[in-house]
Amino acid sequence: MKISDTFRYASDAATGTPLRTGLLMLAMSIGVAAVVVLTALGDGARRYVVGQFSAIGSNLVIVLPGRSETRGFNPANLVTSTPRDLTVNDASTLLRVPGVLRISPVVIGTTEINAAGKLREAMMVGTNDDFIRVRQLKLGLGRFLSKDEVGHGSAEVVLGALIRQEIFGSENPLGKTVRVGDRRLRVVGVLSEGGQGLGMTTDELLIVPVATAQAMLNTNTLFRILVEARSREQIGEVKASVLKTIIQRHEGEEDVTVITQDAVLQTFDKILNVLTLGVSGIAAISLAVAGILVMNVMLVSVTQRTAEIGLLKALGATSAAVRQLFMVEAVLLSLTGGVLGTGLGYLGAALLRHLYPTFPAYPPLWAVLAGLGTALSSGLIFGVMPARRAAQLDPIQALSKR
Amino acid sequence: MPDDAESLIQLNGINRTFTLGDSQVHALRNINLNIARGEYIAVMGPSGSGKSTLLNLIGLLDRADTGTYILEGRDVTTLSQDELAKVRSERVGFIFQSFHLVPRLTAAANIELPLTLSGIPASERTKRVTQALKEYGLTDRAHHRPNELSGGQRQRVAIARATILRPAVLLADEPTGNLDRTTGEEVVRLLEALNAQGMTLIVVTHDQTLGARARRQIKMEDGSIASDITNGAVTSTPNVLT
Numbered sequence: 001m002k003i004s005d006t007f008r009y010a011s012d013a014a015t016g017t018p019l020r021t022g023l024l025m026l027a028m029s030i031g032v033a034a035v036v037v038l039t040a041l042g043d044g045a046r047r048y049v050v051g052q053f054s055a056i057g058s059n060l061v062i063v064l065p066g067r068s069e070t071r072g073f074n075p076a077n078l079v080t081s082t083p084r085d086l087t088v089n090d091a092s093t094l095l096r097v098p099g100v101l102r103i104s105p106v107v108i109g110t111t112e113i114n115a116a117g118k119l120r121e122a123m124m125v126g127t128n129d130d131f132i133r134v135r136q137l138k139l140g141l142g143r144f145l146s147k148d149e150v151g152h153g154s155a156e157v158v159l160g161a162l163i164r165q166e167i168f169g170s171e172n173p174l175g176k177t178v179r180v181g182d183r184r185l186r187v188v189g190v191l192s193e194g195g196q197g198l199g200m201t202t203d204e205l206l207i208v209p210v211a212t213a214q215a216m217l218n219t220n221t222l223f224r225i226l227v228e229a230r231s232r233e234q235i236g237e238v239k240a241s242v243l244k245t246i247i248q249r250h251e252g253e254e255d256v257t258v259i260t261q262d263a264v265l266q267t268f269d270k271i272l273n274v275l276t277l278g279v280s281g282i283a284a285i286s287l288a289v290a291g292i293l294v295m296n297v298m299l300v301s302v303t304q305r306t307a308e309i310g311l312l313k314a315l316g317a318t319s320a321a322v323r324q325l326f327m328v329e330a331v332l333l334s335l336t337g338g339v340l341g342t343g344l345g346y347l348g349a350a351l352l353r354h355l356y357p358t359f360p361a362y363p364p365l366w367a368v369l370a371g372l373g374t375a376l377s378s379g380l381i382f383g384v385m386p387a388r389r390a391a392q393l394d395p396i397q398a399l400s401k402r
Numbered sequence: 403m404p405d406d407a408e409s410l411i412q413l414n415g416i417n418r419t420f421t422l423g424d425s426q427v428h429a430l431r432n433i434n435l436n437i438a439r440g441e442y443i444a445v446m447g448p449s450g451s452g453k454s455t456l457l458n459l460i461g462l463l464d465r466a467d468t469g470t471y472i473l474e475g476r477d478v479t480t481l482s483q484d485e486l487a488k489v490r491s492e493r494v495g496f497i498f499q500s501f502h503l504v505p506r507l508t509a510a511a512n513i514e515l516p517l518t519l520s521g522i523p524a525s526e527r528t529k530r531v532t533q534a535l536k537e538y539g540l541t542d543r544a545h546h547r548p549n550e551l552s553g554g555q556r557q558r559v560a561i562a563r564a565t566i567l568r569p570a571v572l573l574a575d576e577p578t579g580n581l582d583r584t585t586g587e588e589v590v591r592l593l594e595a596l597n598a599q600g601m602t603l604i605v606v607t608h609d610q611t612l613g614a615r616a617r618r619q620i621k622m623e624d625g626s627i628a629s630d631i632t633n634g635a636v637t638s639t640p641n642v643l644t
Contacts, residue, residue, distance in 0.1 A: 399463075
């Protein structure tokens with residue numbers, strides 16, 4: 001029997017019982033679709049988190065004030081409990097550390113912006129001119145902060161896209177003066193829309209020079225120092241020397257915490273990969289159930305078509321040919337179900353992305369291939385027994401049954 | 403005994419026993435039979451006399467426990483299952499009482515089945531099926547499924563299917579059993595016409611009048627050939643005497 005004829009005969013046999021075939025393919029496609037959608041969810045979550053971290057900037061080493069680890073009892077702790085502050089000078093010293101490309105000191109505070117008769121609360125970030133490159137932000141209009149050589153802070157402000165729109169509407173804000181807190185600042189630029197980072201949108205930020213912000217907030221400490229290493233390979237080295245430099249400047253006291261974005265990212269990546277594997281494992285159970293269903297349906301089919309099998313043998317079909325017919329039918333059923341399920345899964349993932357546009361719910365390729373592969377192999381594995389049973393039927397007994 | 407060159411089927415000392423529960427059923431006892439090409443044979447006898455077993459054995463669906471079976475000069479007792487399937491496909495045509503058409507396939511597709519199974523290319527198949535449909539007067543029923551055909555039409559489809567590969571022997575098990583008298587008559591005439599063209603025809607039947615039409619009548623009893631008469635003359639010695 002020719003392969004093409006085998007396929008046609010098997011598919012005719014499958015479509016001969018449309019309800020049973022339809023239900024079976026539904027079960028198989030739900031299994032595959034579940035794998036596709038759930039891995040899209042898991043992988044989407046991973047991408048979302050990784051994306052949020054990457055949005056802070058690349059090759060970043062972050063210095064935070066205060067120590068986050070517990071050490072042994074130190075009498076000094078009884079006397080001084082407050083750590084030394086991080087200062088702008090600490091930050092500028094770090095520029096001399098080998099492997100460091102740029103640094104950005106960061107001060108954060110809430111303030112009010114008042115212009116064109118409108119008042120709004122906003123988050124203010126005080127930083128330097130390199131912030132835009134360290135954080136990889138984009139400008140919509142104008143320029144970013146100018147280089148502040150002297151460290152006195154100029155009266156400049158860069159607006160987030162939403163603040164600009166709410167206060168100025170479609171008017172050009174460049175060169176306009178706004179009141180921020182108790183200062184009058186000139187708008188020099190506007191950030192482009194949709195900037196993200198750690199769940200915080202840059203659309204509602206005001207960015208001012210660090211000295212200006214410190215003066216307004218009446219403080220000389222920093223919230224963070226962002227350090228950008230020259231390359232990914234140098235991150236570890238930079239982290240160590242940054243810590244060493246700060247300890248030296250703080251009279252031998254380790255009162256800062258240095259974290260790398262990479263370490264945080266890798267941890268999240270690992271956790272979420274495990275999560276994805278977990279949910280796809282759960283989905284795979286439904287595939288196994290569908291496989292058993294294939295076997296059941298094929299066994300029923302063999303029983304119902306006993307006379308037909310006897311006839312095929314009387315007409316000169318070999319046992320191998322009969323076995324092949326039933327195997328091909330099982331594989332066709334599960335593979336068609338698998339392909340349908342993949343389509344259904346992609347549709348589901350697309351629906352998710354439509355409902356939650358910021359959530360990148362793309363099914364990973366490996367999951368789609370694994371889903372299809374499992375469907376195919378369950379057809380093969382669970383088709384073996386029914387096909388063997390069909391091939392071993394005694395033609396005389398099979399023919400006498402009707 | 404007929405000449406070996408003329409001989410199509412030679413059965414020598416065939417025995418076949420079935421085990422049913424604890425008891426042994428001797429379906430065929432020491433059968434010796436010689437069938438020449440082009441013969442028209444009716445096998446008759448009561449139920450359980452072994453006539454169907456004999457037919458299955460000649461059709462290579464069953465194997466003998468002892469004895470030899472020579473089909474067209476070739477000893478087929480020792481062939482493997484796959485070789486038997488090949489011989490069955492090329493040399494034997496089966497016709498059943500209940501037609502055994504595949505219900506989801508059209509008349510044309512049912513007739514095509516043996517061609518498909520033996521791997522003949524599609525263009526050749528269509529040609530031969532069209533020809534067969536014409537010969538059996540089924541052209542206008544070609545795309546009907548078996549449940550849309552009358553009993554006589556169904557049996558004609560079955561006969562067309564059995565003969566499409568031009569087998570050496572046509573085996574019919576109660577071919578008129580499920581048909582009324584007129585339709586049955588029609589089918590028998592069709593089979594006899596095929597026999598007239600030179601095809602060996604072996605019919606198993608209960609029906610005395612149908613059996614009487616055959617040139618050679620074999621009566622079976624208890625797994626043995628009780629009598630073997632050709633046109634009123636005894637052709638071979640019954641088992642009892644050997």
